[in-house]
Amino acid sequence: MIHSLFLINHTGDIFLEKHWKSVIGRSVCDYFFEAREKAVEPENVPPVLQTPHHYLISIYRGKLFFLSVIQTEVPPLFVIEFLHRVADTIQDYFGECSEGVIKDNVVTVYELLEEMLDNGFPLATESNVLKEMIRPPTILRSVVNTLTGASNVGDTLPTGQLSNVPWRRVGVKYTNNEAYFDVIEEIDAILDKSGTTVFAEIQGVIEACVRLTGMPDLTLSFMNPRLLDDVSFHPCVRFKRWESERVLSFIPPDGNFTLMNYHVSSQNLVAIPVYVKQSISFFETGPCGRLDITIGPKQTMGKTVEGLMVTIHMPKAVLSANLTATQGTYTYDLATKVLVWDIGKLNPQKLPNLKGSLTTQAGTPKPEDNPSLNIDLKIQQLAISGLKVSRLDMYGEKYKPFKGVKYLTKAGKFQVRT
């Protein structure tokens, strides 16, 4: 299946390679570099490329390309999903997935890759199993290792692979037993010029952080499970229970994990928390344009909107912006032509406004199209769909855990067309 993996940074250096079958020369990447050049933006590189003898499947994560070489038919999603899993694992181990981190931990990364695939077929991708085999580095451990010469390879043999709940280690112990669940909802929306909703939906995710001793069996139930339209689960969730009773029953993995993703049915009207009044115009004569944006609260369910931010990808012709913001700060990146207005908390009494003029390159025709605004926001303690967790029960263990649920609403792909 997966023959080789090359990690390539944004400048086109191959800084790590791993082969699971026989070695494939680096020159195979030339085809990729060619495509990379053609694509201009790294995001636009086609994920699947065909070369005379190989197929290249790549993902772009954290300014890095994970490029895998394939020789025979394999479902492309299989490879893509796996590559993302590699990136996730690296992130999980070292806190971020970047060139620097990988270079610093090259041996560990290499060992991880060795364990994750066998002859190109995924072997151990559960982070819990991997962590048993190769311990993630901590500051304390690296100090100890330096002093004692000990290693970060687990000296006990991993048993997780053999277990029927491969996602959970055996013999977990905590002094404080706690289980936290974050219900995070993202609003994906497209608003048109006049402010009407072209398209809006809510995507939710329940992130869990469970530190419980032993083998607890949890059951999470909702007040209004009917809201959930389409769901996908962590493998630990018993699907049949969900089908019949609409409760989440599972033996949780240890630590942080994503319990479920859900989609709120499009039948429910989606509350749009803010409205945007905007006018961006360029004049036919003279190298200038005008911009005026005001944001106000719409349906916020009585909560305050925080972390408000507006990002605008300006047309290439815009040279500079001379604006004044009544609240927050703005920056305009000349190279990427991105205007970012960081507003912060939305004050309903005094609506934030950004106003001023834009200078366009002289001699070029006025930009014909107006850039769309991408909006970012956060509302604490609110799940915009109205989803509520009703209770969490634990079976199988005697102690009383501390339980907590937090709600958060964010803007996902929230776009205002102009």
Added chain:
Amino acid sequence: MTTMQKLLQLPVNAVNIVKTVQSQVQGQEEDKSPVLTPDSGQHSWYSALQPDELRHLRSGGSGGGGGGGSGDHEERAPQEEGGGGGSFQTQPLRHDDLKEMLDSNKDSLKLEAMKRIVAMIARGKNASDLFPAVVKNVACKNIEVKKLVYVYLVRYAEEQQDLALLSISTFQRGLKDPNQLIRASALRVLSSIRVTIIVPIMMLAIKEAASDMSPYVRKTAAHAIPKLYSLDPEQKDQLIEVIEKLLADKTTLVAGSVVMAFEEVCPERIDLIHKNYRKLCNLLIDVEEWGQVVIINMLTRYARTQFLNPNMNESLLEEGSGGDRTFYGSDEDEDEDEEEKEKKAETPAMAKRKPYVMDPDHRLLLRNTKPLLQSRNAAVVMAVAQLYFHLAPKAEVGVIAKALVRLLRSHSEVQYVVLQNVATMTIKRRGMFEPYLKSFYIRSTDPTQIKVLKLEVLTNLANETNISTILREFQTYIKSMDKDFVAATIQAIGRCATNIGEVRDTCLNGLVQLLSNRDELVVAESVVVIKKLLQMQPEKHSDIIKHMAKLTDNIQVPMARASILWLIGEYCEHVPKIAPDVLRKMAKSFTNEEDIVKLQIINLAAKLYLTNSKQTKLLTQYVLNLAKYDQNYDIRDRARFIRQLIVPTEKSGALSKYAKKLFLALKPAPVLESPFKDRDHFQLGSLSHLLNAKAGGYQELPDWPEAAPDPSVRNVEVKDSVFTLLERVTTLTSVPEWTKCSSREKRKEKKVEKPFYSDSEGESGPTESADSESDSASGSESGSGSEESASRSESEESEDGSESEEEEEEEEEEKEKKKKKKELKKPVQESESEQSSEEEERKHQRKTKQRKSDSESESDEDEESESESSQSESEESESEAEVKKKKKAAESKPPSKPVKKESKKEKKEMSLLDLDDFEPAPSPQVTPVNTFLSNSLVTDLEGLSLSDTVLSPATIAPSSALKNYELLHRITGEGLSVEYCFSRQPFSPDANMVAVQMQFTNNATADTKNLHIEDVKLQSGMRVKEFSEIELLPAGETATAVMGIDFCDSTQAANFQLCTHTRKFFVSIQPPVGELMRPVFLTENEFKKEQEKLLHNLGQLMGMNEITEKLTLDMKCRNEHTIVQRVTTAANLSRVPCGSDKECRFAGRTVSSSSLVLVTVATKEEGAAQLTVNCEKMVIGTMLVKDILLALTQ
């Protein structure tokens, strides 16, 4: 090459620069010396690189002129590198310090060195010259060093094959480790070393691991299969055998890996799946996600060959199921929908009058894959989606849309692939995605390739009702900054316009407006699209053509210009005044035009000449003259051709008469097609589909079988289902004692592996039962399938019960059984009558369920055999069932295939028996073997004989009670049961054969005649000497016969058919390794001599001929006597007299090749012992060790 690369990386003058700073460098390096400061992991990256690069520079420098500081290194190098040292200039990387570190006896140093080396490998640097130094550490105790050495080994073994062989023995030892994880990792590395010489060793290791007790090791074996196959495709046949064996494995751990191996090695052997199909379906949900993808893809292909197209009678089906309601199934009634669908699914299965009946197995697959749409793994979701797309009835395909739309939230790469597939799906089944139209709306932040794909989907989804929204959406896209995307949008509009007549004019007007767009690309693209649209109805749009004619002044894009010219030429009669003027302008600029434009100018000229020669004659001639001297030969050719055709001359041929017809014929309007049309002949989700080209190794998705599916395959399935019924009845009557115990024992072991999902829901009971119940594999699997469809009735409850609480279970099951007994009659009757009376079915729902997939009964029987709580009960049922059995027998010849299956199963059971209970069970029947010497007596006698007097082997031979194996069970054999044992006596007709004594018992009421053997299937080299035909075996009688088999010193099974006058049974005999030898008598001195010889003279690789294993003896077997007894039971060896009572020695020779087999058991205090087996046949040795170990420790 790699060294060359390195040399190239090095700028020439860098060498000189470095020379000057060398002393400095040296100093720095000393500071960094790992001996002084063992570096942390973080540091290792840099330290691995720096000295490396510097040394490289230095040696380059010293090669040139000899730097003072590096002299030391230079001197040492040749010694260390041996032959390679002489050419140190081409091998500038010597890594002396690394070698030193690797040679040291401190683990921390070794680890540091290995880390640096691995860092080098990761960077793609060549570290192959370190091979000898690294490979030495393969047996290092430190686990991390070991791991890193493995990493290194796998990377470089291919390049240094000879040296790699040094490490093999370590792995071979690892293969025998009692810890399953060590066994697995040894196998993993061994199989990853791509050295052709070790293929036989790999093969052996894989075979052995395939029957390992640990599922994890078996999984590793499955992984190793494709590796070996890619190394040596010649091994295919043997590997297929292993795959076949592993496919029958019942653990979820193995399933994914073995199917992967199947797909890589023998995807064409779809017949191997038949038996395992249901099991795979049922295990699917518990298999790890990557395995799920592979299994689902394989099953899709399988189902395409085995089942009928469910959409064959679309109209009829739709009538029955009330249209496509499920397509748009909203969330509120989702639950209902589910039920409804289930019902629907059952309806066709039940109602026989319907023209299409879905095979229950087909249904099983669809049902069991559906929950996986909820997987977090996009690849799994996609796999299920493609399965539904290719296999499900039209009305059910809709369920996948939601899941696919969900994936659109994922990473852009995932989106890319999903959208490609959605695009293909939308062409075939537009309705499915219509409700999700808005999910495909495009955001300005999407990458271009995603935008284009979304556009494609939107275009495919467009119909009369939604076109206005889609067009409005398109309007915003046209303003986008991404010009490629805008161009794609214009094309999309064009396609919408061609497909939907109502909006054609609107679209056209919109496009015409775009003609005044400032962006030339947009205009050009519009022109091209307009041209295509106009071709459909040119009469109405002469004004547009006029408008476009004006554009020729401005538009520079060649394709657009060419399109305009073509349009004007084609429809010149609609614009009679403008056309000549355009030609005039074009003639003027002819020389500066692009080639495609020039060609169109010629075309235009020709057409005008034909319609309006008065005005354009001169112009045309001018253009043709210009073209005549053009640089492009296409243009010259065209000009010449047209001149001949249109300008009338004396010589002009017949064609010129038709010039008008040729040029001004009505051209059919182009069809704007989606590039995704017909892509669905590739399996969706595959790489080939994505590329729209066959990728290497792609397995075609077969077409549905014609009208009726391949009859023979169907037959198997029908027979199967009929037969499982029979099997159920018969197994019920008499569950052999050994089956009960072993399944019990197994059950206890398997508890640990209980599938996770089963605890909450009875529904996954099937997995459990499949695990535990091995004697009726297909039976219990189909059983489980039907259980799921059935409402959760008692059978499930009890199944849950039987898993956990044993007390409760007893009571419940009593009740259960009574119920079941009643039911029992039904299915048989029904199957006999073959007719379904629907009213009755409705009355007795439970029964229908049973009948439908012929199985619940299997699970009943499971319980029966598992619990065996009340003997009386089962006896009662026995008699009952026996009556039925007779009925069956009275019927015409039962199918033969299933019999084969069962006998195979029994064989499996047997091998299990070998391992599990080694207590020599006294056989109830009197065997004619001379057991006149009791075991103990013989061993006593042996112990006494200190002299060299040879006890004749013949008398020692039957040194223990012989174990009887079952060849044919009386149920499978329809009354004929056959047992066999290895009599351990020399087979007189041929000394190289193993004597197999068979005992035939006729339990039937009728006589059996003409018992003989046919159709012997053997591995190459093996031979069989058949027994003489038994003419008559009267009812109730027993007969014995002896046959000889030359197993060629392997444990390969001998397969043959046992024939009676009416029937043939497929049977096979697989010998335990201990039976492949005959005892020889040696004295102690001879023994030692032979052992020496084996160790030193014959072994090319040291230690190959000796296998030593430490063990702890069982409490009961700490005395010499029992040891001797157990060893001789396990293997046909004779004891070597020995002075010491701490050591027991045994000797024998293999039957076929007379290789010596020497076994030593040395006992120490507290039951500790050491077992040594010397044998030049490695296979035999290894297996013997295993068997004797088992015998001694249990």
